[in-house]
Amino acid sequence: MSTTDTAARRPGDYLPGEIEPKWQRYWEENRTFRTPSVSDKPKYYILDMFPYPSGAGLHVGHPEGYTATDILARYKRMKGYNVLHPMGWDAFGLPAEQYAIETGRHPAEITQRNIATFKRQIMSLGFSYDWDREVSTTNPEYYRWTQWIFLQLYKLGLAYQAEMMVNWCPALGTVLANEEVIDGKSERGGHPVIRKPMRQWVLRITAYAERLLNDLEELDWPESIKEMQRHWIGRSEGAEVTFAIAEQPDLEMEVFTTRPDTLFGATYCVIAPEHELVEKIVAPEYKATVQAYQEEAAKKSDLERTELAKEKSGVFTGAYAINPVNNAKVPIWVADYVLIGYGTGAIMAVPAHDQRDWEFARMHDLPIIPVVSGGDITEAAYTGDGVMINSGLLNGLAVEPAKEKIIAWLEEQGKGQRKVSYRLRDWLFSRQRYWGEPIPILHLEDGTVRPLNDDELPLLLPDVREIKPSGTGESPLVNVTDWLYITDPVTGKQARRETNTMPQWAGSCWYYLRFIDPRNTKAPVDFDLQKYWLPVDLYVGGAEHAVLHLLYARFWHKVLYDIGVVSTKEPFRRLVNQGMILGENGEKMSKSRGNVINPDDIVASHGADTLRLYEMFMGPLEAVKPWDTKGVEGVHRFLRRVWRLYVTEDGRLNPAIAPWEGSPAPLERIYHKTVKKVTQDIEELRFNTAISQMMIFLNEAQKETKLPKRYMEGFVLLLSPFAPHIAEELWQRLGHAETLAYEPWPTWDEAFTVDDTVEIVIQVNGKVRDKAMVPADIDAAGLQEIALKSEKIQTEIAGKEIKKIIAVPGKLCNIVVGK
RNA sequence: GCCGAAGUGGCGGAAUGGCAGACGCAGUCGACUCAAAAUCGACCGGGGUGACCCCCCGUGAGGGUUCAACUCCCUCCUUCGGCACCA
CATH class of the missing domain: 3.40.50.620 (HUPs)
Known part of the structure; x- marks a missing residue:
């Protein structure tokens, strides 16, 4: 066993293991950070x-x-x-x-x-x-109000029940969240997962789509996040158009399109396999094929539908729709490239001007009629602007005016209207789980539902000894029969409680x-x-x-x-x-990669102040950055040097710290610059550069033999948000009885942050040729004079024509000469 | 494929029109020490020259704007994040 690693402690050692718990205890006992709810x-x-x-x-x-x-x-x-x-x-x-x-x-x-x-x-x-x-x-006292908010949503008609497709895993007997399904198999066990409709609670977030989109404007958020939300909401303007069904006068089909101008180019229609119209319109001789296709589509996950479908599958229903603009009879197909959840779940296909429709038409030999000039429709769909052709009343118009005209016409004829669609879907709000907020709803024997009254909240999760999957896809709560079935105290009817619980998003x-x-x-x-x-x-x-x-x-x-x-x-x-x-290897930290850093270990080896400071020193807050244990040691050294600046080896306050009159000029300037930079950097969350500046101050202070107490106190205050334990300890040793948490933040004197003399650069044609120390307040003319007097510059420009001189006070002077 | 962010020494990064590489890490040399650790001091982008001075090159690649570009504009490459048949 080595004896060197248990070096003898000296009274003046920096011991985070002792001062950190000490101050944490102090803050806790004194309720230092208790926030008054009301204040001036x-x-x-x-x-x-x-x-x-x-x-x-x-x-x-x-x-x-x-x-x-x-x-x-x-x-x-x-x-x-x-x-x-x-x-x-x-x-x-x-x-x-x-x-x-x-x-x-x-x-x-x-x-x-x-x-x-x-x-x-x-x-x-x-x-x-x-x-x-x-x-x-x-906590029931918390989720009581989560439930209360749910009830408000319910009362506003923003929470409703619907049959929704969920990931059902028969082997596990449970429903899985999307992120628990990997390549169509359950994350745990690798069992097959199928999509199955189940009764779910859904929140009508789409009713707020427009406001969620518009109000992003006023937020001070990263542009990328706002952009992601805009995309997620996915607003698109277009029209809903009504197609009649041939030979079935009581049926109609609504389609959504962003290109109503291309209506004359619609050569077929497509409806999603899950669309309720499929059963009603399918011709008897096509029934078997269509049903087989629907079953095939139901087995696919959303991912398979998109990724595997390089080739657009689909089958003809045997039915025809009537194009309202020209009464053309166009075939109706079923294809899974049309999604039930977007728009109306049905489209008019314009293969000449939509790439997906084009691919589908090519594959299934459907006609392609161009209605916008430009492009080559034998190669690809043309989605650009142009002049309308083959389009009756729209001929000769450009795309945008044509859209306006046809929407007006459709509205006049009662065949359609302007419509805004969103990519955003309503929010699937129920989970078939035990460990979530119970949804405060009773299903009564007469088939109605009764939301609980406010005084019936919180609806507590029943205490169960063991959580078992239900086997039916419902939550484990169905096993708790004495909780599940009750006589409703309000209506007196037999009732079954809602077994779905809320998703994790609810509480947050x-x-x-x-x-x-x-x-x-x-x-x-x-x-x-x-x-x-x-x-x-x-x-x-x-x-x-x-x-x-x-x-x-x-x-x-x-x-x-x-x-x-x-x-x-x-x-x-x-x-x-x-x-x-x-991780240190530049890869994402994970147990399997074995590169996980545990904060507890760093606190134990170097202290919390070091961990805090290092995490802020690594780089900009927003950046992705690798851990570096050597870097931890670097900031730890900085804190030890800070400590030694204040505390002598025998544990006393450094005698150099005193209320010196007439402080050393260099330190004075550095101090004021440091206060300014640290203050501004904190405001802008640029912690890494704030720390650099404190390091610069320390390097400077270490050179001094007289350390004015007011600066040394100010520095401790500057450091305190970053490394609060060492700062509190030093503050105490500087003779203060109270925490520094509410001390006024140090201020700087602008006069000390500007130097009397500055080094300026003299350039010839933009290249640095000489440097000079000049008074900071020298003007452009004076600067120019000094620049031209420089010997090096004289040699450099000898015999050349001076074309222009740019002098920037405090920075540089650039002399532009001819060849 | 589309949208967004980013590419700077051996490494993390700084500078956002005005001396590129602050600060830190790593490294080299020196001081202290019997020795080591710790600490302190010096050096530390590449090349030429080679103690010093000095010169040239250099911020992903190419072009442009400007007296001056890591910084602004255009094209491209790479990496990361997000979305992905949304009619």
Whole structure:
């Protein structure tokens, strides 16, 4: 055993293992970060995406975003803001349920244990959360209000039941989420998965599509995220056109098209295999073929339909539709390239001007009639602009005017109307799971449903000893018969409870509201309090939530806005995505790659301050960047050097720190520059460069023998949001009895941030030829004079014609000469 | 295929019209030490010249705008993220 690695401790050693728990205890005991709900101070609401407390515990990606928000929160407090900076748990979800099924333990117990681990880990990093506001989505006092919001949606007609296709795995006896299905097989076990219609709860998010799209404008979010949401919503303008069915006067077919101008070029129609019209129109002699095709299509997943269908399959129904513009009889086909969920589930096919229709027509020998001039339709569909041809009343028009004219004509004739379609689908809101919020609905014996009354909430999850799959595709709750079947106390009727539970998205849709008023028993959030605190000023989290979580939360927020619960249109004013941290080999961290870094290990070996500082020093917050253990040591060295600047080997305050009169000039300038840069960089979340600047200050201070106390105190305050434990400890050793958390943020004097003399560059034809020290305030003319006097420049330009001289005060002088 | 972001030393990155490589890591040399660790100091893009000075090249590739381009514009390549028959 080596004796060298247990070097003798000296009283002046930097020991994060001792000072970090000490200050964490101090903050907890003194409730240092408790946030008053009301205050005269301006508010600042800074939010992390709350985590799913997985069994694996925290990984180094979590503290990245949490540190960034913590720095800003601590900074804003020192700037005099009343800062709301809470943390909680998105604790419903699949992994706990699966683990429960495997181990026979209760998900609540597993969840509780995981939360305890997460909380211990998060607390060990010294984040300044107000733990009095902690919430968990699995707490009945919380999900009571999740259920309440669901009921509001139901009352507004925004929650409805429908038969929806789900991923049903017969072998596992359960329904799987899309992400649990890989290549048509179950993620666990590799069993086949089929699509099967089941009764589901669905939220009518499409009713809010337009507002969700338009209100993106006012948000300070990354453009890429806004673009992804716009694309997800997928607004497109066009027309809905009514086609009559030949020989079946009581039937009609609605199609959606973005190109009503090409109506005269429609040579056939296609309906989705799942379309209800198929059964009604199919001719007897085609029935067998069509049914076979429908069955084939039902077996395919959405992925197979798109990826494998390089060749567009389809079958003829034997029926014909009547084109309303020219009464042409066109065949109706069934093909799975038309999706039931978009538009009307039926299209008019214009093979001359739509590439998919073109491919289909080629394959099945259907006619292709050009109606827009330009392009070569023997090669490909032509989708560009041109002049309308073969189009009756539209002939001679360009595409856009033709669209307007035909829509007006269709509306006049009652054969169609202008229509906006969205790619966005209604939100499949039910899961056939135990570990989620129960949907507070009763199915009565007479076939009606009764939403629970507010005073019947929360509808608690029944406590069960063992969670077993139902085998029917319903949730494990069907096994809990004494919970399931009741006599409804309100109507007196026999009733069966809803067995579907809510998806994990539900609880995370509104948690930012609950943090404002976490113990309210009368409402999800107090109206006056939300008025003070909303919107969230800064929301930081991973880009994986770019679309779903952020879209769902915005949707709920708008509904709550409409019913007067909240008073802002949008929940999150500013959004920032932190980039992923990769393993040391540059690959994504994962257990199987063996490159996972555990924050606990870094805290144990180097301390929380080092971990925090390193994660911020790695690079820009938004960037993806690899972990480097050597880099950890680098910032740890910086903290040790900071420590030694303040604390002598025998543990006393460095005697060089004193209220010196007339401080050393270089340090004075560096100090003011440092305050300025650190302040501005924090405001712009550029933590890596803020840290660099503090390193520059330290390098400078180490050279000095006289360290003015006011600068040394200011530096500790600058460092404190980044490395709060060491900062508190040094602050105390500088003679302060109280925490520095509410000390005023240091200020700088602009006069000290500009130098008296600066080095300027003298260029000839844009190339640096000489440098000179000049007074900082010298004007362009003076600069030019100095430049021309330079010996090197004189030799350089000798005998050449000076064409132009550009002098930029404080920067450079460029002399442009001829050859 | 479409949309978005990004390409800078050996590595992470800085500079967003004005000295490319701040700060850190790694590396080399030196000081301290019996020795090592720790610490401190110096050097640290490539090439020519070769202590120094000096010159040339250099921010994915090519072109353009400008007195001046890592930075702005165009074309292309590569990587990453997202979407993907949406009529």
